[in-house]
Amino acid sequence: MFDRLTAYLDSIRARDPAPRSRWEILTYPGVWAVFWHRIAHWLFEAELHFLARFVNHFSRFLTAIDIHPGAKIGRNFFIDHGFTVIGETAVIGNDVTIYQNVTLGGTNPTNGIGGKRHPTIMDNVIIGSGAQVIGPIVVGERARIGANAVVTDDVPEGATMIGFKARSTLVPVETYMREFMPYGTPCNEQSEPDMRRFEALEQQLTEMRAELEALRRAAATDAAEVANTQRSGSNS
Template sequence: MFERLTGYLDSIRARDPAPQSRWEILLYPGVLAVGLHRVAHWLYEAKLYFLARFVNHFSRFLTAIDIHPGATIGRNLFIDHGFTVIGETAEIGDNVTIYQCVTLGGTNPTNGVGGKRHPTLGDNTIIGSGAQIIGPITIGTRARVGANAVVTDDVPEGATMIGLKARSTLVPAEEWIKEFIPYGTPCDEPCTPSRDCVEKLEGDLAALRAELAELKAALPGSRPRPAPRRTGAKRG
């Protein structure tokens, strides 16, 4: 058990350069929330629902992280900072990283039967701050959801999703195999094709403007505009 705890703390330290020791990581709200959820989930599976909810509310009071006792969580979940909500039927794989203000929310069933309503996160996924993942969808292994993205459809393995509604940035294979990207939001390489496209469009626009100016100058009766007159005192 001690080896499993130290392995968990070391996995967090590998993803977060801020802590100076394992003792410091023990005070992280995400670590406290996950630890208390283990207790609440055990009570929930034992059908001690009131006690499970009591532990859940106590954990939320301490950490500002709300994990429903029914949620299933794998090994080494790292919730960096608080204000995260994880629903009842959510399933989280191993080595997942979730940043602040994330919602793993559920859909409202029209037939009144609960069933699977919340997302499933594959192993090694990264969920950026403010992301909203809604419904019984699957986020594939090693996928990344960028900050403030809204995801309502399945995400394939290794994809990076950005925007509202989220779209894939088609991350190259060399990016996919990187061990870890903070906040799940790449800053350079996956965005380069977009920047190149914008620069090309700006160049085409400048060429069209120059061509339009030449056409206007060639029209019959067109006169060049007089140069603006200079104002000011004459030199002596």
């Protein structure tokens, strides 16, 4: 058990440069939220639903993180900061990272049957702060969900999703980022193909402004010459 705990704390340290020691990581609310969820989930599987809910509410009071006892969570799950909500039928794989204010939410079935309502998050996924992942969708392995993205459709393996409604940047993660990506949001030109188009448009706008200014100066010069010619003609 000690070796598993050490490996878990080391996996968090590899994704978060802030802590100076494993002891510091033990103060993280996300670590305690996962700890209490393990207990709540065991009670839930044993059909001790009231006790499971009691542990769930106690954990939410302490950590500001709400994980339904029915959610299934794999190894090395890291919630960086709090205010995250994870629904009952959510399934989370191994080495998943979630930042603050994320919701793994469910849909309301029209047939009145609960069923699978929440997302399935595959291994090594990163979900940025404020993201909303809604419905019984699958987020593929190594996918990145950018901050404040709203995802309601399946996410391909290795894709990066941004925006509202979320769209893929069409750049597979493995082609530009093999290491951990904080907040799941690409921040360089290589991972933002739209940025190159934006910069090209800015360059064109700058050139057009320069041409317009040159035309204005030429028009002013011509007008001054015409005025001088007219004054010369009137004086003669």
